[in-house]
Amino acid sequence: MFDKRLIVLSFLFLIWNNTYAQDSFKQPKNLAKVMIEKLMDLPNTPPGMSIAIRHKGKIIFAEGFGYANLKTKKQVTPNTQFRAASVSKVIAATALAKLIQENKLDLDKSVHSYVPMFPKKKYSFNTRQLAGHIAGIPHYSHKDKIEQRFYTSVEEALGVFAHIELLHEPGLKYQYSTHGYTLLSKVIEGASNQSFLDYLNDKVLKPLSMQATQPDFRSNPSIEMTELYEFYKEGINKGLPVKISNPEDPSYKWAGGGMVSTPTDLTKMGDSYINGFIKPSIVKTMFESQKLSSGKKTGVGIGWRENWDIDGRRIHEHAGAMGGTRSVISIFPDEKLTISIMANAQRIWAIEETAHMIALLFLAPTTPIIQPKGKAEVILKVKNKGKEIDKKGILILDGENDRLIIEPNTDNMKIYPLIYLQIKNKYALIHPHGILNTAIDFNNNTISGKTMYYRSPGLVKPSQDLPLFRFSGSFTNEN
Numbered sequence: 001m002f003d004k005r006l007i008v009l010s011f012l013f014l015i016w017n018n019t020y021a022q023d024s025f026k027q028p029k030n031l032a033k034v035m036i037e038k039l040m041d042l043p044n045t046p047p048g049m050s051i052a053i054r055h056k057g058k059i060i061f062a063e064g065f066g067y068a069n070l071k072t073k074k075q076v077t078p079n080t081q082f083r084a085a086s087v088s089k090v091i092a093a094t095a096l097a098k099l100i101q102e103n104k105l106d107l108d109k110s111v112h113s114y115v116p117m118f119p120k121k122k123y124s125f126n127t128r129q130l131a132g133h134i135a136g137i138p139h140y141s142h143k144d145k146i147e148q149r150f151y152t153s154v155e156e157a158l159g160v161f162a163h164i165e166l167l168h169e170p171g172l173k174y175q176y177s178t179h180g181y182t183l184l185s186k187v188i189e190g191a192s193n194q195s196f197l198d199y200l201n202d203k204v205l206k207p208l209s210m211q212a213t214q215p216d217f218r219s220n221p222s223i224e225m226t227e228l229y230e231f232y233k234e235g236i237n238k239g240l241p242v243k244i245s246n247p248e249d250p251s252y253k254w255a256g257g258g259m260v261s262t263p264t265d266l267t268k269m270g271d272s273y274i275n276g277f278i279k280p281s282i283v284k285t286m287f288e289s290q291k292l293s294s295g296k297k298t299g300v301g302i303g304w305r306e307n308w309d310i311d312g313r314r315i316h317e318h319a320g321a322m323g324g325t326r327s328v329i330s331i332f333p334d335e336k337l338t339i340s341i342m343a344n345a346q347r348i349w350a351i352e353e354t355a356h357m358i359a360l361l362f363l364a365p366t367t368p369i370i371q372p373k374g375k376a377e378v379i380l381k382v383k384n385k386g387k388e389i390d391k392k393g394i395l396i397l398d399g400e401n402d403r404l405i406i407e408p409n410t411d412n413m414k415i416y417p418l419i420y421l422q423i424k425n426k427y428a429l430i431h432p433h434g435i436l437n438t439a440i441d442f443n444n445n446t447i448s449g450k451t452m453y454y455r456s457p458g459l460v461k462p463s464q465d466l467p468l469f470r471f472s473g474s475f476t477n478e479n
Contacts, residue, residue, distance in 0.1 A: 028361035029061055031421070035358065036065050038417050038430045039348075043239045045432070046326065046345035047229055048076035052263035053362060054271050055337045060362060062264050068226040068344065070241065081212055081225045082342035083250075084259040085320025087266065087327045089181050091200070091213065092255035093131060093303030094269055095188055097278050097286055098203040105191040107131075107285070107302070111183065114190030117155070118183065119162050125170035127187050130180050131302045132290040134173065136166030137180035144179075150219065150251050154186045154196050157252040171293040174300070181256035188255075196254060208268045208277070213261040218249045225260060228324020229345040241345055244324050257322055263340035270331045270338030273316075287316045287333070289457075299457030304331075307458040309356040310437040313363065317355070317456055321346050330355045335363055350434030352456045357428055357435040361421065368422045371440075373398050376447045378473035380406060383453070383466050393471060395440075395447065404429065404438075404451075404471070436468065447475040 032051070039045060048066040052059060064076030084091065099105040105114070107128035112118060114127070125135035143164050151157045161179040168175070185196040192199045197215060205213050212224065229241040250258035273283050289297040289306050299306045307315040307330075317330035328351045329340045339359045341351060348354060376395045381388040394405040402418035417430040418438065427438040429451050440449040453468035 029063075031361055031419070032061065032358050033063065033065075035419055035428050035430070035435055036063075038419065039354070039435055040066055042430065042432050044231055044347055046343035046347050047241045048080065048226055049341065049343045049348075050076050050078060050080055050082065050263050051339070051341050051358065052078065052267045053337065053339045053359065054264075054267035055335075055362065057271055057275055057336075059264060059267070070227070070229070070243070076226065076344075078264050079212065079224050079262060081222055081260045081262055082327060082344055083216055083228065083320075083322060083325035084213075084261045084266070084342070085257050085322040085325050085327050086178065087261070087318050087320040087329055087340075088253075088255060088257050088259040089178075089320075090303045090318045090329065091204070091259055091261070091269065092181055092185060092188070092196075093286065094204050094272065094278070095196075095200045096127075096131060096184065096302060097282050099188060099191050099199075100285070101279055101282050105187070111135075111187055114187045115183065118158065118186070121166045123166060123169050125166075127184070128290065128302070129170045130184050130187070132174075132298060132300050133176050133180060134290060134292060134298060135170045135177075135180060136168045136172070136175065137161070137177045137183060138164050138167050139175065139177045139179065146252060148246075148249055150249055152251075154182065154189060154254070157182050157254075158186060160252050169293075174292065174298045178253055178256035182253050185255035204269070204272075208272055210261070210265040210268055212265045213259060213269075215254055216250050216258050216260045218247060218251075222260070226324075226344040230323065231345065231347070248323055250322075257320065261342070263342050266329045266340035266342075267338040270329055270340070273331055274333060274336050274338070283333075297459060299459050305457035307352065307456045308461045309360065310452055310462050311360075311364070312461055312463065315356070317352060319351050319456060326351055328352055328355050330359065332359060332363065337363065348434050350431065350436060350453060353436055353452075353454065354434035357437055360423070360426075360437075364423045366422045367424050368420075369424060371397060371399070371420055372442060372475065372477045374476045374478040376473040376475040378447070378471040381467075381470040382406070383468050386466070388466070388470070395449070395471065395473070395475075402427070404469075406469075437462075438469075442475065445475055445477070446472070448472040 050064045053061040062078040068074045068076045068080045129135040228244045286302045288301050304316040319328040326343045326348045331338045339355045378393045380391045380393045404416045406414040419428045429436045429438040438451040450467040451469040454462040
């Protein structure tokens with residue numbers, strides 16, 4: 001016979017926030033909305049966000065949140081365009097993959113064979129090294145000759161950094177470089193005999209029906225383009241969003257950070273690495289981590305970064321940040337799922353983890369276990385510069401407003417909402433940096449838990465990292 005108490009508790013367990021019906025936990029879409037809306041309630045979060053998830057070639061989630069224009073109250077929709085920032089690099093890398101597939105480009109051939117006009121450096125380097133950020137090309141520096149104007153060609157844009165020497169011998173170090181991708185776009189031009197934007201459009205954007213993806217023309221933005229925001233840094237409005245009055249013209253870096261797109265479009269591109277548009281052998285090349293001359297892995301292939309989610313699912317992804325945007329695309333190749341998030345302010349630092357947490361709702365089966373209601377005074381071990389420091393806290397689980405409070409009743413008090421995911425012992429902790437994976441375990445009257453915070457690329461699985469928080473204490477059950 002069934003335990004009546006278990007049936008009652010299971011029913012009560014489905015109750016969530018008054019805004020949502022009792023069956024909201026049964027629907028990953030509704031739970032994803034709860035998580036994002038809780039995140040956007042925090043200060044210093046973007047005015048608008050958009051999320052899309054594609055599974056086995058079909059969109060299963062596409063939602064806009066907040067505002068594309070705070071003044072007019074124009075809402076974000078799945079059609080709203082955002083700056084892609086450095087996600088532009090994997091858009092460019094996809095064009096590179098098509099060139100490889102057409103046998104028009106050899107990754108191990110010297111860059112100068114495709115771009116003979118680029119000034120010779122102390123060392124020669126190839127396209128593979130360039131695309132993997134190990135060629136020694138510098139990132140932004142005081143030596144750059146960037147002008148706030150429209151650059152009419154990639155060749156003209158090379159003048160921003162072409163005069164600067166390599167930072168190191170190719171293969172010696174990993175050195176992330178947006179300028180390297182401007183040079184990569186010139187490699188694409190040399191191999192294809194087309195302009196970079198034309199080749200990208202002909203071989204990637206049109207075939208994949210990515211109509212919302214285009215260069216960020218500051219002087220003539222699309223009607224679907226969001227406004228760009230930053231945050232007041234001081235004064236009575238500190239932490240509030242304000243429109244960027246003079247956004248950077250990114251025409252000097254189309255391939256490195258100059259495209260605009262939508263999450264729906266980006267998931268089409270992600271799906272191209274799953275559905276055969278790019279041949280499996282080339283997908284392997286694009287995703288496989290490169291190695292330094294020492295033999296150490298970088299965690300980066302041809303643009304794409306290696307990572308895992310908290311449960312060890314393999315991911316290939318890239319994130320971006322620049323004035324007026326934060327973006328990410330994450331591909332789960334084994335699960336045939338791609339997720340993209342885009343926002344209109346440079347926030348949500350843990351955007352990769354946020355994407356993983358939302359994707360988790362659609363990847364893991366619902367396996368709820370009854371969570372007790374009550375309270376615990378806990379001791380926290382908080383990660384700080386690679387070490388742990390002790391802090392006091394309170395964990396409150398009431399089924400409606402679950403939360404972790406750190407340093408309660410002090411000037412340093414932090415309150416983090418928790419949302420039970422209906423998956424074993426997993427919670428989402430809503431942090432100003434994003435949505436973080438939290439596990440909470442109960443053993444009689446004792447509670448223990450940990451919150452993870454990891455970055456991309458990942459050289460080890462997140463489960464092997466030091467948690468952001470570890471906490472434990474005696475739990476008073478109020479069921």
